[in-house]
Amino acid sequence: MKPLERREALWGFIFISPWIIGFVLFTMLPTLATLGLSFTNFSLATSAPLAFVGLKNYQDMLADPQVWASLEVTFTFAAFWLPMTLIVPFMVAVILNSPSLRGSSLFRILIFLPYVIPFVAGVLIWQNTLSPETGWLNEGLRALGWANPPDWLNDPTWIYPGLVLVGVWGIGGAVIINLAGLQNVPTELYDAAKIDGAGWWGQMRHVTLPLMSPVIFYSLTLGLVEVMQYFLVPFVLKNGTGEPGGSTYFFNLYIYKSFFTFQRMSYGATLAWMLFVITLVLTLALFASARRWVYYAGDRNS
Amino acid sequence: MTAADATVAAERDLGEEVVKPTKRSRPLIPRLRNTGRSFLLTLIVTCLVAAFLAPMIQSASLSLKSRDQITQPGAPLWPADPVTFDYNGRTLNVYQVPINGQTLSLALLQPGRTSSTFVDPADPTAPPITWQGSWRALTRSFTFAPHFENFSEVWDLLEYPRLLFNTVVIAVVGMIGVLLSCTLVAYGFARFRFPGRNLLFLLLLSTIFLPAVVTTIPTYVVWRQLGVIGSPNAAIAWLPLLLPTFFANAYDVFLMRQYFMTIPREMDEAAALDGAGPFRTLISVIIPQSWPVIIAVGIFHFVYSWNNFFEPLIYLTTQPELQPLAVGLQRFNGIHSREPSLLQAGTLMTLVIPVIVYIVFQRVFTRGVVITGVER
Numbered sequence: 001m002k003p004l005e006r007r008e009a010l011w012g013f014i015f016i017s018p019w020i021i022g023f024v025l026f027t028m029l030p031t032l033a034t035l036g037l038s039f040t041n042f043s044l045a046t047s048a049p050l051a052f053v054g055l056k057n058y059q060d061m062l063a064d065p066q067v068w069a070s071l072e073v074t075f076t077f078a079a080f081w082l083p084m085t086l087i088v089p090f091m092v093a094v095i096l097n098s099p100s101l102r103g104s105s106l107f108r109i110l111i112f113l114p115y116v117i118p119f120v121a122g123v124l125i126w127q128n129t130l131s132p133e134t135g136w137l138n139e140g141l142r143a144l145g146w147a148n149p150p151d152w153l154n155d156p157t158w159i160y161p162g163l164v165l166v167g168v169w170g171i172g173g174a175v176i177i178n179l180a181g182l183q184n185v186p187t188e189l190y191d192a193a194k195i196d197g198a199g200w201w202g203q204m205r206h207v208t209l210p211l212m213s214p215v216i217f218y219s220l221t222l223g224l225v226e227v228m229q230y231f232l233v234p235f236v237l238k239n240g241t242g243e244p245g246g247s248t249y250f251f252n253l254y255i256y257k258s259f260f261t262f263q264r265m266s267y268g269a270t271l272a273w274m275l276f277v278i279t280l281v282l283t284l285a286l287f288a289s290a291r292r293w294v295y296y297a298g299d300r301n302s
Numbered sequence: 303m304t305a306a307d308a309t310v311a312a313e314r315d316l317g318e319e320v321v322k323p324t325k326r327s328r329p330l331i332p333r334l335r336n337t338g339r340s341f342l343l344t345l346i347v348t349c350l351v352a353a354f355l356a357p358m359i360q361s362a363s364l365s366l367k368s369r370d371q372i373t374q375p376g377a378p379l380w381p382a383d384p385v386t387f388d389y390n391g392r393t394l395n396v397y398q399v400p401i402n403g404q405t406l407s408l409a410l411l412q413p414g415r416t417s418s419t420f421v422d423p424a425d426p427t428a429p430p431i432t433w434q435g436s437w438r439a440l441t442r443s444f445t446f447a448p449h450f451e452n453f454s455e456v457w458d459l460l461e462y463p464r465l466l467f468n469t470v471v472i473a474v475v476g477m478i479g480v481l482l483s484c485t486l487v488a489y490g491f492a493r494f495r496f497p498g499r500n501l502l503f504l505l506l507l508s509t510i511f512l513p514a515v516v517t518t519i520p521t522y523v524v525w526r527q528l529g530v531i532g533s534p535n536a537a538i539a540w541l542p543l544l545l546p547t548f549f550a551n552a553y554d555v556f557l558m559r560q561y562f563m564t565i566p567r568e569m570d571e572a573a574a575l576d577g578a579g580p581f582r583t584l585i586s587v588i589i590p591q592s593w594p595v596i597i598a599v600g601i602f603h604f605v606y607s608w609n610n611f612f613e614p615l616i617y618l619t620t621q622p623e624l625q626p627l628a629v630g631l632q633r634f635n636g637i638h639s640r641e642p643s644l645l646q647a648g649t650l651m652t653l654v655i656p657v658i659v660y661i662v663f664q665r666v667f668t669r670g671v672v673i674t675g676v677e678r
Contacts (some may be wrong), residue, residue: 008494009582015490019506021360022549026517033520044526100340101347109664110351114358116610116660120628121653124635124645128364129357134372137362137378162315165482168354175673182673219539222510229513232612236632255515259522269519276516283511 031276037269045263057270067271070251077250078227081167085223086216089171093178094208108179112128115172123236126166126178127153137165156245166233174219176184181215182208189276221263221286230277231256251275365646366448370583372642387423394608396423397440399433407443452647460621460634460648467534471494472543472614473607479547480554480603481596487550487644488558489584493570503559510552522616530619539624541612542617545602554599560673561595562588598670601663605656608675627652 001009013020029092041053061067093109096104114122130136132151152162185208195205209216234248240257242249253274259268358593364372366381374384385396387409395407399420408420411430412595418437419430456462491503525542533539565588591597611628618625622633631652639645660667 005495009496012490015494015580016487016502018548019487019550019555020502022483022546023505023509026521026546026549027512030517030520030576031512034516040447044523064389072477095343095347098343100343102340102344106349107351108668111660112664112667113355113657113660116605116609116633116656117653118611118628118656120611120631121649124631124649125357126580128642128646129360139379143398169357176668176671179659192645225511225513229515236611236635239636246616255384259519265519265523271351272513272519273511279513281513301310 011076034269034273034276037266038273040266041270042266043263044265050060053266057267060267061270061274066249066254067251069246070193070249070254073247073249074228074230075250076162077160077230077251081227081230082223083218084164084167085171085174085227088168089174089178089219090212092171092214093173093182095176096179097182108176111175112172114169119232120236121172121231122169123166126169127237127245130162130165154244156247159234159244159247176221178212178215181212185211213294217286217290221283224282224286225279228252228282335447339416361646361649361661363623364454364643365650366450367452367643368447368449369641369643378442378444380446381448383447385445387421387426389421390579394421396443396541397437399440400429409435413437416492422528443458449643452643453651456634456651459644460630460640461672462627462651465630469608469622469628470651472537472540472626472675473604475540475544476547477600477603478608479544482598483548483550484558484599485584485589485596486560489588491532491555492559492562493567493588494580506552508553517621518616520603520612525617527560531617534621537623539621540616545614554602557599557602557670558595561592565591565620579649594669597663601659601666602670605659608656 003137006258022115023150039052039054041048041051045127052270067074075181096108096111098104101107117125129137130152132138132149135152137152138149150158150162152165189207189211190203198206206226229252231248231250234242234250235253235256238248239251240261242253251271252275255268257273258271321442334499360379361606363380368381368383370384371377371382374480377384380544385407387394387396391408394411396409398405399408400406407423407425408431410418411420411421414435417432418432419432422428491499491506521542522531530538530541569587569591570583573587576661578586609628610626611632614626614629615632622630626634631648634648635645638648
């Protein structure tokens with residue numbers, strides 16, 4: 001390395017050092033500590049001496065019915081949640097991008113608005129709107145002729161659609177990303193598709209969707225990471241009880257409760273590490289699948 | 303043009319309106335034909351957006367209702383009080399009475415099982431009107447009456463000024479931390495070549511995928527063992543929330559780096575020829591050209607911090623007097639869940655400031671979201 005290059009590298013490291021220190025202190029060491037704790041009997045609640053217990057926590061985990069129940073809750077909810085976070089923002093963006101729509105920038109501002117509302121406030125607002133008797137949603141459904149609309153947040157059958165409705169308020173960011181993606185699709189491609197006789201669906205299928213696949217991939221990946229950690233909305237609604245009928249006993253809620261409520265800290269760490277591994281495997285699988293379906297226009301040689 | 307190109311092209315003008323529909327110029331006749339379609343589409347979207355925001359309107363309406371109205375059957379959706387009428391020193395309830403095919407607002411003078419007598423508040427001197435039917439089946443008359451005193455009640459119950467102060471201090475100090483650290487780190491990644499740079503940048507971005515709980519558990523244990531959690535001193539108790547902001551984060555570094563990379567290197571080189579060192583260049587060349595991104599990151603963090611719930615919850619559980627609004631509101635929900643008007647008033651008081659910030663800076667928000675989202 002020449003002295004000038006060494007000087008430049010040194011400055012580079014000096015400037016990024018806050019992040020390196022922070023990464024080591026607040027990310028790397030804690031992550032390793034979580035792994036380490038999972039092999040111990042650590043708890044702040046008991047005075048029992050700290051001991052290495054090998055794989056005991058992992059054996060407990062595999063034999064713990066709540067682990068499997070919570071995983072099932074998390075994955076079932078993901079099956080409701082992920083399609084919503086992909087399809088709704090995409091469709092909203094397609095509509096907002098329509099040249100026939102007037103006042104589209106005002107609509108965009110209004111659709112993004114709930115995104116900045118504090119999450120606890122949003123949950124409490126929706127709790128009111130989804131209330132079975134006085135909520136406007138059910139008032140509306142009754143007016144449309146549904147005599148007994150669901151008790152969204154207290155019925156295990158309807159709780160996931162209810163939570164997805166609450167989640168619709170968070171689509172603002174995804175709508176804007178989708179909208180920007182749509183506007184980057186070159187108009188010539190639509191013209192070419194029209195000459196080839198493609199209708200609305202043909203253009204969507206052969207032009208819009210392939211060119212939007214990086215955006216869809218990005219939304220899917222972040223949505224997956226987010227849904228695996230999901231628990232705060234029902235945590236506020238149900239005070240962390242997992243009601244109704246255990247349907248909101250999400251995996252992350254179980255971690256939280258193991259750690260803070262049951263004070264089984266090393267067990268909580270084991271579950272947290274498990275969540276990390278599951279998320280990592282799913283994310284890597286997604287990245288591996290990306291070659292097959294994500295079209296990168298950035299590969300400019302195509 | 304690819305997504306990446308568009309982002310780079312758009313990045314320089316963060317304040318500009320970039321996301322807007324592509325309007326293609328069309329010949330006149332099809333345009334006229336499209337007017338009807340355009341009107342219909344706009345109407346449908348207006349209805350959908352109204353439905354989307356309806357929960358907020360219901361919340362606002364409920365926050366202005368009196369306790370009486372909530373338990374009153376047949377009460378309207380808007381904040382209203384039942385109408386009464388003073389008649390010869392008595393306070394009479396006013397009902398909607400159907401008489402001769404029209405509905406009149408009449409004050410109930412003499413209730414009876416099968417027939418009742420009413421007086422007309424518009425003409426109290428006229429003889430009382432006798433009406434056949436069960437008065438219990440009638441609905442009360444209501445008049446629009448917003449109860450703004452709900453807000454002043456919540457102001458005290460929630461200890462709003464104190465929580466507001468906590469929220470603002472945590473948000474502003476965190477904002478300073480994020481701006482200082484992310485500017486330095488983004489500058490390092492944008493302008494200097496060093497071994498492992500791409501790998502480190504990838505590592506930085508991959509922290510987005512790490513579930514927060516993985517790092518939370520040991521971090522919590524350490525803060526607790528250090529006696530920070532539960533400390534009566536705000537500056538110490540808030541450390542777990544504030545200290546990490548001084549060590550940069552993936553989203554904001556990414557946003558700033560993308561922006562810095564669009565500033566021509568020739569300007570750095572010119573500054574270097576004048577004898578400016580890297581710090582001098584950052585302060586006199588990069589920062590003066592980067593106000594849009596600096597403002598964006600600052601506002602993003604402000605709103606993020608305002609809305610952050612989980613970390614303040616676990617670190618400040620035992621100290622209500624040090625909690626920010628988001629946690630205070632959840633506590634309020636636990637105590638006053640049977641007072642829905644007060645709860646919604648508290649909710650609105652919690653969200654009003656981020657909403658104002660958003661409305662003022664909404665273009666900045668849009669640009670920031672687009673850069674972090676489309677680029678990858």
